[in-house]
Amino acid sequence: MPVTLKELAARANVHPSTISRVANNDPGLRIATGTRSRIEALLRETGYQPNGIARGLKLRQTNVLAVVIPDVTNPFFAALFRGVEDVAAPRGFNVLLCNTDGLPERQRSHLQSLQARRVDGVIIASSFLKDPSVRDLRGQKRPFVLVNRFSDEGEDPFVGSDDLLGGQLATAHLIDLGHTRIGHLAGKSTVSTGMLRRRGYLAAHTAAGLVADPGLVVEAGYTEESGAAAARHLLSVPDPPTAVFAVTDMVALGTADVARQMGFRIPEDLAIIGYNDIPLASRVSPGITTMHVPIHEFGSVAGRLLLDQIENDEPAQRRVRFTPDLIVRESTVAGLTRSGRIARSNSSAE
Amino acid sequence: MPVTLKELAARANVHPSTISRVANNDPGLRIATGTRSRIEALLRETGYQPNGIARGLKLRQTNVLAVVIPDVTNPFFAALFRGVEDVAAPRGFNVLLCNTDGLPERQRSHLQSLQARRVDGVIIASSFLKDPSVRDLRGQKRPFVLVNRFSDEGEDPFVGSDDLLGGQLATAHLIDLGHTRIGHLAGKSTVSTGMLRRRGYLAAHTAAGLVADPGLVVEAGYTEESGAAAARHLLSVPDPPTAVFAVTDMVALGTADVARQMGFRIPEDLAIIGYNDIPLASRVSPGITTMHVPIHEFGSVAGRLLLDQIENDEPAQRRVRFTPDLIVRESTVAGLTRSGRIARSNSSAE
DNA sequence: TAGGCTAGCGCAATCGTTTGTTCATCGGCA
């Protein structure tokens, strides 16, 4: 059992409060040098660590953050988490990781648990932003930041990419390559990323004077499996597309698998572009052309926003949006180097 | 600000303790049905959630676990974490994730912080098991479980694979294929996985009546970069090996990259086998032959061991060791299917 | 009608810190 203030007080023949002030380096503290050194020696000797629970109760601050994501096994979210922890740890915060598996009830129970635990702030990069549990969060004055996906309800702090532009750039790349029948494996239209990237897809068509065939847009979810299923469907139509824009790299990977199985050569028969530039995208063969976004920075910026909100006690209603960069690999252009080519780099904040 | 017991007590005209007993469904509680229903209505209406901090202070239990790993961005550790969370969440525990980046000082500061926070248990899958911080953990009666790597100090609870056997099986596979000059990109000899897999490598040679060339064993660390560097070195010797056993899949991946750059065809000029069977190993081309270990189960079993230790308050000094399975892919045998072949499956516990 | 039993709650200590306030002591100065 770790040593307590009271025990130390008994050993040093002083009151617990005196030990506390010495341990916390109370600036306005007047104390005899003898007493101080006696206490300091005791502190060092016992390696006293104040009980964080008791401290949290008194100070109403736990120094704990939480990150809520679908699945840390997905490299996108793993990188995101690292971004958060990398700014949190130096500031003395620990970070809870909560996986929802995309299940609303798991998100809800996690959020409840976090609330009971009085975590100082929450970073949410899962779905179900319109869930009552998220509204509760807004209702409580518990600070939180949305990442990657945002909700149109309220002006929640947000960090993510410019998905409209990203969808547009991705599609424009395919158009530049001469494609005219371009499919889209879309995200859910209820999720900001899904809706905006789809809009970008359409905008690129319009800008190029093309009309998008509505029959070539299929909702594909976000996992490799769901992407594969949707791709199978999309590639089975009578006049299949010669290129597809997949809403995420995972979906693109599923698509590549299915396309190969169905006898499509990539990129000759089917060009594929993804989104996010997860590490896996550059490792598979052929490498997946994709829109690069700074995933780690999503996390670190969100973490900073959250910590500022906590420490300065200010609302910090900011929205940070990074500009995605096109990375061209073999899944759209044959005969490239493996690492891909970066087009340009940028970021903006409102 | 969330509602407290005291406030509810005032609204229901009872003492806080009565509310507490109703909320906690105190079994031996005698209470008038009218009072009970009045309180229950109030609880539902306000959505009362007991303050976890205060609760933790009184009950001396936080319902928080921590997982300490080098880097969650490494798919091995991400899967491990999921295993832990999947058993912890249903039991009402939240899980802190601490990345050390393989830095002893970060491990130390994390462990200190966890101790101050009075987490109920810690799962350690990082290096530096002989660090004072780990000894402290043993000294405190705070429950913990080692995963993947263990220390020869004491009989700490442990979950991992049979690394000696794994190293032996991996090397035997290469020998079976006719290789006689087999290199080993080894882990650190101070780490159990490194030492045991290396011993297995040697044992397989002995069993086959071969002598291992000490010049073909190079320490390679555990990351892709360090593996690549070591591989470059190993493949530059006058009479390079025709096959290598890499201590982990990440090292194997780095090796494959370097080998290709140096003009080796895989597997014709150089066969490569890794260890762990991370998802990436089956996705790259050529697929990496490897020793499969149940990573997710490492986490779930470790979590269960830890939770039993916490809830039953028993030491639970157990060591669980899984038998690794050989998965053959194209990096050792040309012309296989992509998914690989599983040899057999098993697990044992002391 | 007195005594005892029980149902139904309230009391108060406790967990370990933090922090505003009070209190005693001592030296200096008039």
Add this chain to the structure above:
DNA sequence: TGCCGATGAACAAACGATTGCGCTAGCCTA
């Protein structure tokens, strides 16, 4: 000698929940 201002440290009230114990009615029984 008497008073005053520092100085150095103790006091005590929080923070919010849990829990063993005690207390007060009311009812039953003898």
